[in-house]
Amino acid sequence: MKIYIDPPRSQWPELLKRPVMDAVSLEGTVMQVLNRVEKDGDAALYHFTSQFDGVELENFAVSTEEIAAAESMISSELKQAIRQAADNIGSFHKRQLMGPEIIETMPGVRCWRKSVGIEKVGLYIPGGTAPLFSTLLMLGIPATIAGCSEIVLCSPPDKNGNLHPAILFAASVVGVTRIFKLGGVQAIAAMAFGTESVPRVYKIFGPGNQYVTAAKQLVQQRGIAIDMPAGPSEVAVFADASANAEFVAADLLSQAEHGVDSQVFFVTTDKDLIPLVKEALTRQLENLPRRQMAATALEKSTMVVTDTKNAAMELLNAYAPEHLILCCEGAAELAEKVINAGSVFIGHYSPESVGDYASGTNHTLPTNGYALAYSGVSVDSFVKKITFQQLTEDGLQRIADTVITMARAEGLHGHARAVELRCGELLKD
Structure with missing residues (x-):
């Protein structure tokens, strides 16, 4: 990790830079797949599934029998965990529903706004290095609460042509039944344009690699709404002298293990904490199954020492992280100074992992600095707000x-x- 001690403000823009993808060559490749699917429909989907996923499918659609069978393939502990997480996520998101409030702006002039669920939405759930069934909960639950009438789910098949049973079980808990074994750019194209098998949707949600991200941004240019621009997952941790170095290291690794391009940003007012955190990282990394991936991510990550908490918060607000963890004294008060972040975790016992899975908040959040202007996914993401007036x-x-x-x-x-x-x-x- 790169280490900066009290960097001058003139250096901040440089140390806050995220890696830049070669968008031109990437978009060219992605556009070819999009155009082929738009033109050839299912035939193109079969071709690209064979080429990119290495599997020959007879049917993209997941049957009700496959969904039912998935329940017996996962442990009772995992099923209970998924149900508990779904309950918490549901409780948090149901409170976001707002009924229409009629405002009489002047006598005889009544105005109100009503939330109406987007009719057709598409959910993309990655299944490559990790089957993100938790993301299905984060997207499917608010979609259901919002009243979306058609929810289409796409996730890449494994080498045997199956989806991970935890994804199918989570789908049954959420109530999503239109499920397709499709991954990558071809999945985004299928939902954006529609094919003989996959219905066209009006808005597409969900994370993915750089190709999926590029595909979402390109179909947005053709009139298909997307949840938000997104890049590699990231976490920023602020810690003072009261922080536990082991906790901090674990939080950094929990994000680094997402992928080699994950972003990890550590800021502290205590320079003595730096070697302790580095030592804890080295030790914990040895026992991490995805250690190679995490180690690669850490190589490109940053540690910064600032002289005051105020300077630290200015730096962190300029960075606008997807996740921000405050491991310090007075964390609740310091949280009031946060103006740019996807989701904030307050105090020594609020690891980012709880938000990723089960606290109730949504983990589909803006990355790559988009937290400067974007919010994370919520029930609002799945509704249109229509205004009415009557005189x-x-x-x-x-x-x-x-x-x-x-x-x-x-x-x-x-x-x-x-x-x-x-x-x-x-x-x-």
């Missing part, structure tokens, strides 16, 4: 002069006339 005769007369004056000033006399005609009819009465 009485008296209400129209009260607001008429305001509308007519503004419309004429903009040169839009047709707008003014729509009000004038109605008011004229009212005067006849």
Whole structure:
């Protein structure tokens, strides 16, 4: 890891840089797959599944029998854990539902806003180096709560042409039944354009590698909504002298093990903590099954010592991390200074892992600095908010002069006339 001691602010932009992908060559490759699927439908999906996943499928759709059989393939402990996580996630997200509140902006003029579920949504669940069944809970539960009428799930098959049973069991808990054995760019293309087997959706959710991310951004240019721009997973940890170095190292590794391109950022006001954390990282890394992946990620990661907590928070807000852990005294008060982050974990006993799985908050969060302007996934992500207004005769007369004056000033006399005609009819009465 690169170490910076009290770096001057002029150096901050450089040390906060994320790795940049070769977007031009990447987009060219991705575009070829998108165009082929759009043109050839299922035939292209079979071709790319064979090419990229190494499996010949007879049918993409997962049957109800496969979903039912998955329950017997996983342990009772895991099933209970998934159900508990689903309960917590459901409890947190149900409170996000907002009923319409009617506002009378002036006598006889009533306005309100109503949330309506997006009819057709697509969920992409990675299944390569790790089957992310937890992500299915994070996406499927708010989609169901929002009232989406059609929820399509795509996840890449293994070499035997199957999906991980935990993904299928989580799907049954959530209530998602339209499931397809499709991964990578071809899955995004299928949901974006529709094929003979896979229905077209209106919005696509879910994480993925750089190819999936590029595919989502490219189909967005063709009118398909996506949850958010996303890049490699990342965590930032702030710690002071009260922090436990073992805890800090474990938090850094929990993110580094996601993949070789995961981002780990450590900030502290206690320079004596640096060697302790480095030692703990080395020791814990030895016992980590995904240690090679984590070690590669750590090589590109950063440690920074600042002289004050305020300077640390300014640096962290400039970084805008996906996950921010505050391992320090007065963590709750310090959390009030956070203005840019996907999700915040407060105190020594709030590891990022709980948010990834079961605390209740959503783990689908903005990465790559997008937390400067984007929020994580919520029930709001799965709804459209439609505004309504209803005027009485008296209400129209009260607001008429305001509308007519503004419309004429903009040169839009047709707008003014729509009000004038109605008011004229009212005067006849």
